[in-house]
Amino acid sequence: xxxxxxxxxxxxxxxSIYAVARMQAEAGIRVARRLDPNWRPPTSLTSTIEGEIAHxxxxxxxxxxxxxxxxxxxxxxxxxxxxxxxxxRSLGELVAxxxxxxxxxxxxxxxRIRTISPEEMERIVLSLTYxxxxxxxxxxxxxxxxxxxxxxxxxxxxxxxxxxxLDVRDPxxxxxxxxxxxxxxxQ
Amino acid sequence: MMRTDLIxxxxxxxxxxxxxxxxxxxxxxxxxxxxxxxAGIYGYGLSGDDLVEFARRCLERLVAExxxxxxxxGTEYCPFVPTLRYGRKPADIVENVLASWQAxxxxxxxxxxxxxxxxxxxxxxxxxxxxKGLPVEVDExx
Numbered sequence: 001x002x003x004x005x006x007x008x009x010x011x012x013x014x015x016s017i018y019a020v021a022r023m024q025a026e027a028g029i030r031v032a033r034r035l036d037p038n039w040r041p042p043t044s045l046t047s048t049i050e051g052e053i054a055h056x057x058x059x060x061x062x063x064x065x066x067x068x069x070x071x072x073x074x075x076x077x078x079x080x081x082x083x084x085x086x087x088x089r090s091l092g093e094l095v096a097x098x099x100x101x102x103x104x105x106x107x108x109x110x111x112r113i114r115t116i117s118p119e120e121m122e123r124i125v126l127s128l129t130y131x132x133x134x135x136x137x138x139x140x141x142x143x144x145x146x147x148x149x150x151x152x153x154x155x156x157x158x159x160x161x162x163x164x165x166l167d168v169r170d171p172x173x174x175x176x177x178x179x180x181x182x183x184x185x186x187q
Numbered sequence: 188m189m190r191t192d193l194i195x196x197x198x199x200x201x202x203x204x205x206x207x208x209x210x211x212x213x214x215x216x217x218x219x220x221x222x223x224x225x226a227g228i229y230g231y232g233l234s235g236d237d238l239v240e241f242a243r244r245c246l247e248r249l250v251a252e253x254x255x256x257x258x259x260x261g262t263e264y265c266p267f268v269p270t271l272r273y274g275r276k277p278a279d280i281v282e283n284v285l286a287s288w289q290a291x292x293x294x295x296x297x298x299x300x301x302x303x304x305x306x307x308x309x310x311x312x313x314x315x316x317x318x319k320g321l322p323v324e325v326d327e328x329x
Contacts (some may be wrong), residue, residue, distance in 0.1 A: 011263045050217060082317040101197055110212035112207065139299060140259045140266030162217045169298040176197055178225040178295070181212075 010049040012142035016047060016157045019164060020100040020129050020144060021056035027126055028063025031085050033128045035070045037062075080130065088131040091152035094124045095182070103182060113181045121164060126177070128154055141167075148172065189240040202231050202241070205280040210252035213305050217267060218249070218255065220288060220301035228295065243285060246303075250277035254303040255317060256284065261325055267304045268325055269317035280285045 010018070012093045025041070032039040042062055044055035064081040071081070080086075095101055104112030116124075128146050135145040135153065143157020143165075152172030162183045171177035193202040205226055212218045220242065226239040227233040257267040273283035284301050306314045313323045 013263060031311070033259055096197075105198070108208075109214075110208050111195060111200040112212060112226065113214070140261055140263065142263070142266060159215055167216075175225065176229045178229075179219070179222040179298070181214075 006075050012158055013144060014049045014053075016143035018053050018056065019158065020125065020156055021060070023122060023125055024057035024130060025056040025063070027086060027122075027130075028060045028067070028082060031082055032066045033061040035067060039066055082130060086126045086130045088149045089127045090150035090174075091148055091154065091168065091172050091177055092150075094127060094130075095168075095177055095180060101180070103185075106183075112179060112184065115183045115185050117185050121166070121182070124166065124182070125156060125164075129156070143167070145169065152177075189233065189237040189244075193231045193233075195226065196232070197230060200230075205230070206244045206248055208242070209248050210254060210305075213249075213254060213303065213308070215308055217259075217299075217302045217308070218254075219296065219299055219302040219303070220246075220284065221296040221298065224295045239285065239289070242288075243281060246284060247277070249303050250280050252305075254305055255309065255314070256280055257302050257304050257309065259299040259302060261310075261313075265308075265310050265313075267302070267309050268270060268323050269313055271317065271320065271322060275317070275320055312317040 020080045023050055029039075032041075041059040042055075044051070044058070046052055046055055067081040101114055102120055103116035104113050105113070109115075128148050132146040132148040135147050137145050140156065141155055143155045145153055145155050147153050150172040151170070152168065154168035155167035155169055157165055157167065164184045166180075166182040168177050168180040171180070189202075191203055194200070195202070209218070209223065212222060220275065223242050223245045224238070227238045231241070233241050255269050256273050258270045258272075259266050259268075261268045273280045273287070288296060289302060316323045
C-alpha cells in the first residue's frame, strides 16, 4: 500500500480500514474547501499503517471542526458536520435507489455481483461509514464490517483482483440484497 | 419438479443461467449457501422441495467446477480452511451439506455458513492435505 513514506505491506483488513479513513478524510477536505478554498488539512510523516489511519482520522476531525465553525448559526441542524453532503441512507436507498440494483453485471460474473462507478462506490461507502458504526465480528473477514442506519451489515474490503469491494452480510430490512457484492469499476 | 423457466425478480437472470454460472460467484473469495438460498427464495420465489432442488443443483455445479467446502477459520491472509466435515467426494459433499442445512431448520443461512471456494483461493499445502483426506492444521503465522 502507498503511504506518505512509500510502499508498505499491510494485512488486507488494515488496508480496508485505511481506505475508509482516507475516503472520509477526502470528503471532509472537499467540504471544507468549498467553504474556504485555502483550508489546509494537517500534515503527517508516518511510516506505519496505524499512523496513516490515525492521520486520516485527524484530517476528518479537523475538517469537521472547520465546517462546524463556519456553519454554526447559519441553519446548522446539530447533526454530524458533513451530513448535508453525506446523507444517511438505508441499504435499499444506496444500492437500489430506483428499485433496480445499481451497476452492471460484468461479463462472466454472476448476477449478485455488480460493478459500480467510483462515484457510486464513494456515495455508498461514505454514507455507510459516516453514519454507521464499525463492527468487530471476530471472523476472518479481510476487511471491515459496518452496521448501517437500517441495521444492515456491509463489509468493505480490498480484493487483490477486483479492488474495493462491498459485501452485504445482513441486508437489514430487505432480504433481497443479502450477500450482494459490489466491485468498483476501473480497478 | 422445480420450474426451469423462472426469471430473477431483481436482475432478470433466467434460473438455469443462475445455476450454470453459480461457480463464477466465487471469484477470489467464497460463496456460501446463503447466497444460493437468497436467490432461490427472494429472486425466484422458491420454497419447499423446489428450493431444495435449486440448492442441490447449485451445489452440484459448484463441486463439479472444483469448489471445496471451507471454514472461515484461517489466517488474516488466507481465511479459508478446507474442511472434511461434509466428506470429500462431490456427491457426499452435496448431500451432507443439504442434510446438515435441513437438520438445522432449513432457513436462510448466515455469512460464511456452508461456504465454498476454489483451490486457488486456499494455501496450496492446505488443499494438498484436504485432497489426501487429512484434516488441515492452521498455523496462525499463515
